Amino acid sequence: MEIKELKIGNIIIPCNVLMAPLAGYTCYPFRILCSELGAGLCYTEMVNCNSLRYKDKATQKLLFTTAEEKVKATQLVGSDPRIMEKMARSNYFEEFDIIDINMGCPVPNLFKSGQGSALLGDLKKASSIIKGCKKSGKIITVKIRVGIREDKMISAEVAKMCEDSGADMITIHGRSRNMMYSGTPYFDQIEQAKSVVRIPVIANGGIFSVPDAEKMMNLTGADGVMIARYALENPFIFSELTHKEIQKNKYTIISEQIDLTSKHYDETFTLSYIKRLVSFCMRTEKGTKKYKQELYKSGNISELEYIIRKIFYKEREID
Ligand SMILES: Cc1cc2nc3c(=O)[nH]c(=O)nc-3n(C[C@H](O)[C@H](O)[C@H](O)COP(=O)(O)O)c2cc1C
Known part of the structure; x- marks a missing residue:
């Protein structure tokens, strides 16, 4: 795919391959990793505006960042x-x-309370949210799906509403809310949305390889792509797409993730985040399934490092 800079509002990001917001994964260390590997922009996971309003500590922690993160992007849900x-x-x-506004989350408890993808069914309210958030003076992006149900897909209408309300960029997950996270994305819906707005349109959904990203770009005419689950399995997808030279392997990046996470978070968080990340990253490592139980059992950082070495370092004879 053609790699190019992207102008979002008054900010220029170095490339049009973005890391998606992923609850439970896109903490500060993972965002630093993806940027290093070539991602042009990385979002925090969604931050619930009600929890933040009541000063919930865990929610505040999702907003941890440092000066290392050049462009800081987060997502609000409400x-x-x-x-x-x-x-x-x-x-x-x-x-x-x-600040991105979540208009795509399909999770039932959020949907039932009118949040996430439920906003696709109330465009007046969705528009007021964008206009209100815009008053912050921040760049406002919106992440949508193609509709709530497959028999009523409305991505062009929603895209136009977002632009008219002041959004600076839209990301479209090419699946409906009912499809949750499976099925082929509706490329034509993304293409239609792209054709009615002037702000950048980013295409998301079902990109699990370099050819998938190319296909997404060709079929939608989008300005860029956003990768989600596959970046957990293979974070090098960013260097593969952007042709950035990286002299690291999975073992190195996981070890660095442990160090960076331990530096900024407590041991409980580090253990739980690294275990979840490793269980994605090891999917492509043949013959490692048997280590999964041991991975989850490890109770401190040294036990975790030991099992990670077995999984990724090809020295499995240390058993
Ligand atoms: C575990 C998980 C957590 C997610 N968290 C968020 C989130 O916080 N905000 C959001 O907009 N989308 C979230 N998503 C949706 C992804 O950003 C993305 O739109 C979706 O997974 C489709 O892309 P993919 O097919 O490349 O995975 C999440 C998806 C998964 C699987």
């Missing part, structure tokens, strides 16, 4: 335009350049 605006304008986001 349904009340006044609260969304209040939070977007709050000090919590002082350091952030970009």
Whole structure:
């Protein structure tokens, strides 16, 4: 695919391959890793505006960042335009350049309370949210799906609404809410949305290889792609797509993730994040399934490092 800079509002990001927000994974260390490997922009996971409003500590922790992160992008999820605006304008986001609004999450408890993809069924409210958040002075992006159900897909209408309400970029997950996370994305829906707006349109969904990214770009005419689950399995997808030379392997990057996470988070968080990341990364490592139980059992960092060495370092004879 053609790699190019992308202008979002008044910010230029170095390339049009983006890392998606992923709850439970896109913490600060993972975002640093993806940027290093070539991702042009990485979002935090979704931050619930109600939890933030009540000063929930775990939610605040999702916003941890440092000066190492050049462009800082986060995502808000919520349904009340006044609260969304209040939070977007709050000090919590002082350091952030970009706030994305989640209009794609299909999870039942969020959907039932009018958040995430439920906003696709109330475009008036969705528009008020964008307009309100825009008052923060931040760059506002919106992540949508092609519709709630496959028999009523509305991506062009939603894209136009986002642009008219002041959004600076849209990411479209090419699946409907009912499809959750499986099935072929509706490339034509992304293409239609792209044809009615001037702001950048990023295509997301079902990219699990370099050819998948190329196909997505060719069939949609999008300005860039956003990778989600596959980046957990193979973070090198960013260097593969951007042709960035990286002299590291999975063992090196996981070891560095342990160091960086331990530096900024407590041991409980580090253990749980690294175990989840490794269980994705080891999917492509043949003959390692048998180590999964041992991975999950490891109770401290040295036990974790020992099993990770067995999984990735090809020295499995140390058993
Ligand atoms: C575990 C998990 C967590 C996710 N968390 C978020 C999130 O916080 N915000 C969001 O907009 N999308 C979230 N998504 C959706 C992804 O960003 C992405 O749109 C979706 O997985 C489709 O892309 P893929 O087929 O490349 O995985 C999540 C998906 C998964 C599987």
